[in-house]
Every structure is written in structure tokens, then in C-alpha cells.
Amino acid sequence: MSETAPDILREVFGHEAFRGEQAAIIEHVAAGGDALVLMPTGGGKSLCYQVPALLREGCAIVISPLIALMQDQVEALRQLGVRAAFLNSTLDGAEAAAIERELREGTLDLLYVAPERLLTPRFMSLLDASRIALFAIDEAHCVSQWGHDFRREYRELTVLHERWPHVPRIALTATADPPTQREIAERLQLEDARRFTSSFDRPNIRYTVVHKENGNRQLLDFIDGHRDEAGIVYCLSRNKVEKTAAMLVEAGIDALPYHAGLDASVRAANQRRFLLEDGVVVVATIAFGMGIDKPDVRFVAHMDLPKSIEGYYQETGRAGRDGDPAEAWMCHGLGDVVLLRQMIDQSESGEERKRLEHRKLDALVGYCESTRCRRQVLLACFGENYAGNGPGEPCGNCDNCLSPPETWDATVAAQKALSCVYRTGQRFGAAHLIDVLRGSESERVRQFGHDRLSTYGIGTELDARAWRGVFRQLVAAGLLEVDTEGYGGLRLTADSRDVLQGRREVLLRKEAPRPARGRARDGE
Ligand code: ADP
Ligand code: ZN
Numbered sequence: 001m002s003e004t005a006p007d008i009l010r011e012v013f014g015h016e017a018f019r020g021e022q023a024a025i026i027e028h029v030a031a032g033g034d035a036l037v038l039m040p041t042g043g044g045k046s047l048c049y050q051v052p053a054l055l056r057e058g059c060a061i062v063i064s065p066l067i068a069l070m071q072d073q074v075e076a077l078r079q080l081g082v083r084a085a086f087l088n089s090t091l092d093g094a095e096a097a098a099i100e101r102e103l104r105e106g107t108l109d110l111l112y113v114a115p116e117r118l119l120t121p122r123f124m125s126l127l128d129a130s131r132i133a134l135f136a137i138d139e140a141h142c143v144s145q146w147g148h149d150f151r152r153e154y155r156e157l158t159v160l161h162e163r164w165p166h167v168p169r170i171a172l173t174a175t176a177d178p179p180t181q182r183e184i185a186e187r188l189q190l191e192d193a194r195r196f197t198s199s200f201d202r203p204n205i206r207y208t209v210v211h212k213e214n215g216n217r218q219l220l221d222f223i224d225g226h227r228d229e230a231g232i233v234y235c236l237s238r239n240k241v242e243k244t245a246a247m248l249v250e251a252g253i254d255a256l257p258y259h260a261g262l263d264a265s266v267r268a269a270n271q272r273r274f275l276l277e278d279g280v281v282v283v284a285t286i287a288f289g290m291g292i293d294k295p296d297v298r299f300v301a302h303m304d305l306p307k308s309i310e311g312y313y314q315e316t317g318r319a320g321r322d323g324d325p326a327e328a329w330m331c332h333g334l335g336d337v338v339l340l341r342q343m344i345d346q347s348e349s350g351e352e353r354k355r356l357e358h359r360k361l362d363a364l365v366g367y368c369e370s371t372r373c374r375r376q377v378l379l380a381c382f383g384e385n386y387a388g389n390g391p392g393e394p395c396g397n398c399d400n401c402l403s404p405p406e407t408w409d410a411t412v413a414a415q416k417a418l419s420c421v422y423r424t425g426q427r428f429g430a431a432h433l434i435d436v437l438r439g440s441e442s443e444r445v446r447q448f449g450h451d452r453l454s455t456y457g458i459g460t461e462l463d464a465r466a467w468r469g470v471f472r473q474l475v476a477a478g479l480l481e482v483d484t485e486g487y488g489g490l491r492l493t494a495d496s497r498d499v500l501q502g503r504r505e506v507l508l509r510k511e512a513p514r515p516a517r518g519r520a521r522d523g524e
Helices: 005-011 022-030 046-055 067-079 093-105 121-128 152-163 178-187 215-224 238-250 264-276 309-316 334-346 351-369 374-381 411-423 430-437 443-447 464-476 496-500
Strands: 035-038 059-063 084-087 110-113 132-137 169-173 194-197 205-211 231-234 255-258 281-284 299-302 326-332 407-409 480-482 490-492 507-509
Touching (some): 005 046, 046 132, 046 169, 067 084, 084 093, 093 121, 309 374, 334 351, 351 374, 351 464, 411 430, 411 464, 411 490, 411 496, 464 507
Parallel strands (some): 035 169
């Protein structure tokens, strides 16, 4: 074989030049080296093993956890004239046998397999009888117990190294917070592999976070700026996916639902429409999007808080893969935080796992409430120092850069809020506390005798919306916490005392003025 990597890139894949680290990675793997590749979604990971697969003798074995992704990739490769195939549970016995024969006979360039298939004794001995160019382990973060995509079989992939020590391995992922990176290297015995870390910055994506007032209205206003463009709207529950999709359709938007509760045929049809037609908006749970390669997704909107910053970054990374301007928009409220905290505590996970998930949620809430450049905050979570506009310079393409938030001295308001929490017994949510502070005559306030408290009616200087901002930010700052064992009421924390006793000042961000168009009412 005398072809070079640039020849293959041009002749087979039709691209002019390698991007970023691709050339270095390909050279390293083609020469037989192990590699751990950390590259954001859309960065071009596939070529990093596809080109070496064509440069080296034998067939490359690609381990991928996602059947849909496998099929798409194989189809795309075949169209380019590459001899690619996949082995997974969708094939019948005869089809699988035919592909196994091709592998043995050496007429395949790439074979995609699901990990559980790879690990069968039958497949192992088939590999023994075949010539293997390399092993590519895609979505390598699946090996991490802390990730949201944990796959038990990934833990057993060390067998590849043990059984075929001379075959190069390349592990790839777009999830790269430092603990996950370490875990991948350890679990896959890739400590000595060369590590290729690309910048995770996606400069064409504009990040915006808004506070939930009337989520549907806010979403419609946002999508108004993206008429007839393709986008993804993420919601936490299937029920909300359905409702949101119906709401958008009613507003004249070509929206389709996507979640695991839908018939496989409906899901496939909706996904196909999204991929093939212009201007379709998919409303989905996070199940949607893994491996979806649609370059012109112009926006990703989150109607609910995602579970972690890594998840958020991966989901928003599906926007703007073509490099044109795209938007990542999120609408969040205190209610989301309460709900997610309850979900964590009521899950079956062990204590350590729950603590970790709470910490991840803390980081995400911190991101939402931050007054700093969003890009700097996000990239810092991946261990990266953003320096796109020069060291320390903000990005100029996020809401906080474009209209810097103002802060105000909220020490007195915080003291009032915290003492109201204390006087009402640390078991009520923000809505009730705001009623008490604002001296509401509501039945509930009277029923609990809260109209007789010293904190009743001491907060009329702020409206309910402003108070919601205060409570939300106090939770984000760790000055209040959500009681997830009870009904999600707010409790004081160890740090609250310093504020109550006047030893600590509280600066909060001013809530952005309501959009002028806002037909929004004080909902939620
Ligand atoms: P990832 O797996 O990292 O999310 P992909 O491998 O799917 O990314 O690549 C994302 C998109 O970028 C694809 O449409 C791919 O064809 C394109 N791409 C990758 N590398 C190059 C390149 N060197 N030149 C042009 N396009 C590229
Ligand atoms: Zn910025």
C-alpha cells in the first residue's frame, strides 16, 4: 500500500485537509501506536480510525455501543466505496455468517461491532483467525461508572490488549472532564497511550441561559429567531416532550416528539424527517441525538436543566456542526433544581453516586447563575483555559459577554429570605416563602399561622419575580439547600448563619428585564 493519509482523505472521503489533530492522530495510529482521543462532538473523530483502517493491513474492528450510529456510519462508508460492515443483533444468522466469512477472508476494511458481541468466545476466535488492522473503541466514556452512559461490557475490553498486544488501539470520546479521562485510561489500560486533546471550544455556538417565567412563551420567543431552521428541544420527561411538541405545532412550528416511550417505527420516522427535511424541530428526552450527524442544526434548547455540565455540553454540541452560527439556549428555574435533587435522592443509586450527582448538579446550577463568560465557565469544567480571544479574555459570544449582568447588594433581602425560611420551620418551598414575605392573604399562609410571624410582610419592596431570583440564587450559592427527603422545602445551610448574623455580604445578579414582547405572565 503506497497511498498516504492525505490521498485517502481526498480520494475516498472527498475532504481537502485534515482538521485539528486528525493528521497527528492518524499518523500515530497508522504507525501502530495506541491513542486516547478527546475531541468534542462534531470534531471529526471518525476519520481518526477510518483513515488508519485503510492505511493498515487487515480489518479495523470498531466497537460502538449504538446500533443506529453503526448502521449510519457503515452506510455512509459503503457509499464512499469502503468495504465496511456491522455485526449486531439486527442481523439474522445467515447475514452474520456472511460478514464473518468476509472478515476471515480479509475482504473487509472496517467492521463495527457491539461490545457484547465482540466479547463472545465465538467472535474472539474469529478474530484469532483474521488479520486485524486496529481496534477503535468509540464512545470510550461508556467505561466510566460515573458517566451517564455506563456500559458494563466496556470494562472487559482490556481483553483486546491482553490477547492482541501488537494491535494498536484508539479510544475516542467527547466526554472529557479530567476524572473521566483518568478513568478511561485506567480502565482500558491506555495509560501509556498517546493522548490527543483537542480544544472543546465551539466558537460558533452562542450560549444563553434565561430564568424560567413562562417556559412555553419563552421557548416560542426564542424559536421565533430561528424560523424554518432545524433544532432540538430537550425536556426531562416524556410527558413534557409530548406537551411541548404539541404546543409548538399549535404555534405553527414543524415539531416532532422523540422519546423512548414511542413506537420504534414512529421514532425512526421522526428521526428520518429531522435528518432529511429542512426546518424540523425535534422535541426529545436526552435519548435523542447520540450519534446523530446533522450538520445544520441551528439551535439546541433546554426546557429543563440537564443532569450535568458534561451532558449539557454534549447535547448543545449537536448544534452548528457545520461551523455556521448556532445557539444553545436554556431556560431554568428553581423548580428544576428541586425536582432533579429529588430524583437523585429517590434513585436506587448508592450514597457515593448520589453525592457525585449532587455535585454535578451544583456545578450546573453554578453555570446557570454565573455572571462570568459562559464559555470560560464551561471550558474550565473540561480542564481547559479558554484563550480564544487572548488569555483571560471573555468570548464575546454568550449572553453574559453580550449584555453583562448587573449585580446588586442583596444582603438585606437575603437576610429576610433566610429568616423567613427559619421561622417557617425549614420545610416550605419558595412560592410559599414568597407569599409570607410579601404578606399574602392566602389560605395556606393563614392555615399555618404564618401571618403571625415576624417575617410576614417584611418583603414588599420586591415583587414575586425578584424574590424567586433571590431564592434561586441563594440555592445556587449554597446559602439554602433543598430538602429532598421531605417535599423539597428549603433549609438553611452551614453558611447561612454568616449572612443572618451580618458577617457576610450577598451580591446577586439583577434579573434581566422581561422581554418587551413578553406576553408572559408570572407563571411557574
Ligand atoms: P464526531 O464523531 O467527532 O462527532 P464526525 O467524525 O462525525 O465527528 O465528524 C463530524 C463532521 O465533520 C462530519 O460531517 C464529517 O464528515 C466532517 N469532517 C470531519 N473531518 C473533516 C475534515 N478533515 N474535513 C472536512 N470535513 C470533516
Ligand atoms: Zn462569553
